[in-house]
Amino acid sequence: MALENTNYGYERVAEMLKDCRSIFFIGIGGISMSALAEISHSAGYVVGGSDRAENPQTVQLRQKGIPVFSTHDAANVARYDAVVYTVAISEENPEYREAKRVGKPLLSRADYLGYLMVHYRHRVGIAGMHGKSTCTAMCAQIFLTAADPTVLCGAELPALQGSTCRIGEAREHFVFEACEYMDSFLHFNPTLAVVLNVGMDHPDYFKSMKQIRASFLHYAERTGTDGTVLYNADDAESVRALSPFGGKHVTFGIETDADFTARAITHGGGVTEFDFCHGDQLLCRIRLHVFGMHSVYNALAAASAATLCGISPEHIVSALEHFAGAKRRMERKGMLNGAVVYDDYGHHPDEIRATLAGAREMGYSRVLCAYQPHTYSRTAALLEEFSRAFHGADRVYFADIYAAREQNVFGVTSETLAHKIGPSAVYCGSFGAVAQALIAEARPDDLVIVMGAGDIYKVYDLLPLT
Numbered sequence: 515m516a517l518e519n520t521n522y523g524y525e526r527v528a529e530m531l532k533d534c535r536s537i538f539f540i541g542i543g544g545i546s547m548s549a550l551a552e553i554s555h556s557a558g559y560v561v562g563g564s565d566r567a568e569n570p571q572t573v574q575l576r577q578k579g580i581p582v583f584s585t586h587d588a589a590n591v592a593r594y595d596a597v598v599y600t601v602a603i604s605e606e607n608p609e610y611r612e613a614k615r616v617g618k619p620l621l622s623r624a625d626y627l628g629y630l631m632v633h634y635r636h637r638v639g640i641a642g643m644h645g646k647s648t649c650t651a652m653c654a655q656i657f658l659t660a661a662d663p664t665v666l667c668g669a670e671l672p673a674l675q676g677s678t679c680r681i682g683e684a685r686e687h688f689v690f691e692a693c694e695y696m697d698s699f700l701h702f703n704p705t706l707a708v709v710l711n712v713g714m715d716h717p718d719y720f721k722s723m724k725q726i727r728a729s730f731l732h733y734a735e736r737t738g739t740d741g742t743v744l745y746n747a748d749d750a751e752s753v754r755a756l757s758p759f760g761g762k763h764v765t766f767g768i769e770t771d772a773d774f775t776a777r778a779i780t781h782g783g784g785v786t787e788f789d790f791c792h793g794d795q796l797l798c799r800i801r802l803h804v805f806g807m808h809s810v811y812n813a814l815a816a817a818s819a820a821t822l823c824g825i826s827p828e829h830i831v832s833a834l835e836h837f838a839g840a841k842r843r844m845e846r847k848g849m850l851n852g853a854v855v856y857d858d859y860g861h862h863p864d865e866i867r868a869t870l871a872g873a874r875e876m877g878y879s880r881v882l883c884a885y886q887p888h889t890y891s892r893t894a895a896l897l898e899e900f901s902r903a904f905h906g907a908d909r910v911y912f913a914d915i916y917a918a919r920e921q922n923v924f925g926v927t928s929e930t931l932a933h934k935i936g937p938s939a940v941y942c943g944s945f946g947a948v949a950q951a952l953i954a955e956a957r958p959d960d961l962v963i964v965m966g967a968g969d970i971y972k973v974y975d976l977l978p979l980t
Contacts, residue, residue: 517601517610519622519701527629530619534595539563540609541600542582543572546693547623549666549679550598553630555580556681564590564609570670574677588612595619598626601696602919624701627666627690632703634664634688636823639702641692641733642710642746644865645812648804649710650691651840652816652833654680660820660829663687669859670841687823692733694726695719699733707734707743708819710811712751715862717895718920727755734759744818746811747772766818768810774818776800776810781875786810790817790830798827801835804844806872808865813837842971844869844963848979852958853882855979861888861967863899869963870906878961883907884948884973886966887915887928894924901934907963910939911951916968949976 522530539551542563548571555561555578564583565572572582583590588608591597596619599610613620621629631637640650647669655673657663662682665674668691674680692699692707695716712730713723720726734743734756743759745752747767756763765772768779776788786802788810802813817830839845842859849855856873860866866885873881883904887893893900893915904910912928932939942948952973956962964973 517599517603517605517622519601519696519698520620520625521701522621522625524629524632524703527621527625530621531596531629534559534619536560536562536594536596538591538594538597538609538613539599540586540597540603540607541565542575543567543569544600544602545571545668545678546627546666547598547600548572548575550623550627550630551575551580552578552679553664553666553681560594562590562594571678591618596621598623601698622701624698628701628703631688631690634685636686636706637688637690637704638706638708638819638823639690639692639699639704639733640708640710640815641694641699641730643694643713643715644860644862645710645808646691646693647840647859648809648843649708649812649815650689651843652813652837653689653819655837656816656820656825656830656833657687657689659833660825661687663689666690667840668693669843672838676841694729694733697729700729700736702733702736704737705741706819706822707737707741708815709734709743709745709752709756710815711746711749711864712755713862713864714896715892718889718891723751727751730755731758734761737761742822744815744822746815748811764818764822766814768807768814774814774821776814779810781805788814790814790827792821797821798831800831802837803835804837804839805875806868808868808872844872847964847974850952850962850977850979851956853956853960853962854878855962855964855977857971857974858963858965859967860965861892863896863903866900866903866965867906869965870904873961873963874906876961879959880908880961881906882909882911882952882955882960882962884911884913884952884962884964884970886913886968886970887931888967889918890915890920890922890924890926893931894926897926897931897934900931904935904939908938909955910935911948912939912941913945913948913966913970914943916966916970918968945970945973946976949973952977
């Protein structure tokens, strides 16, 4: 059973931590948790943590002199003044229980992050059911060309030398990914709340669109009466959720009469271009080397956010011209039998549909997709949507569902999904079977996408990529 977020707010957290000199992070190897540990370390705290999984984040933390314990033990927290935890742990975690027993300040990741960010003038939070990491990465690239931002992203960024975070010396700009799961983003304090899209997801937590719309409205309200919400005017659910917001509204869009728009969109030669306009004023023409209309929306949102923070069109153009994506967001991995292979994190029907539509625009003869569904609850709740999401692929090869935090009490399997899709879908089950299917099928002028938010990246160890 996952823990809930604390909800102290930054003023109470400041009071709780005023005499603290050291902080322990339970689950320190997570992308966001490792970034918070680095930020705390740079702020002068003595930092340590624990995580049973070894990964690039734990290696990087140790290289910075931050101790990481590979087991969870009550003794680990003894010499630390405060404890920050990820809600993915159980209340039976021995470090959590010990901190609670002895009365140490005990904070959830989201509550602690909300406290850290209030020291920055511009706090740009990127929210939405999909596209958050890519848009945050684009924002980071733009702000890096013009300022000294602190950045916290949910994916590794080439612009940050493969890291998920950057710690700026200035306290001017904080650019961060605002995750909606378990309402984590309701603990943040953006001055500019960016909303890319609103839709049904995380059915293990969100039970209705009414609940989701309310959460996104509350997220916008975290900006206060002087804040701004920037949202997608082409997304009906975003408009419905955010129209009641009492602060400043700014919109972006392509199909509607929004405040910021992308016009004269062209595709060709591996480049997408569009005019970035504010009202009737042309600000600049943007060139992207990432594909798909979803990339145009992400770039439009990032450019709009940067403009609202005072960054010039020249910096926006330069940054997006050189944007090379984020890790596992249509990341090129190599060649298989003459076919090009990409890796993608997509795990929601809308993401899958957009990615495959963009892949079609690239001009390959066939698009092959290997997919691992993420969680039983999502697969069961959105089964009909998933069954229609893969029409952009010529063939789809399904691995077994990645369980994450769940047991299969829903009676759904990848084989169920493959059967609903029909003849173009093949249930493989194991990664070995997926790899063999791709090796047998891929040929020159094919595009292969290996997709999913679980551990399907392990398939690459089984493919003879060049």
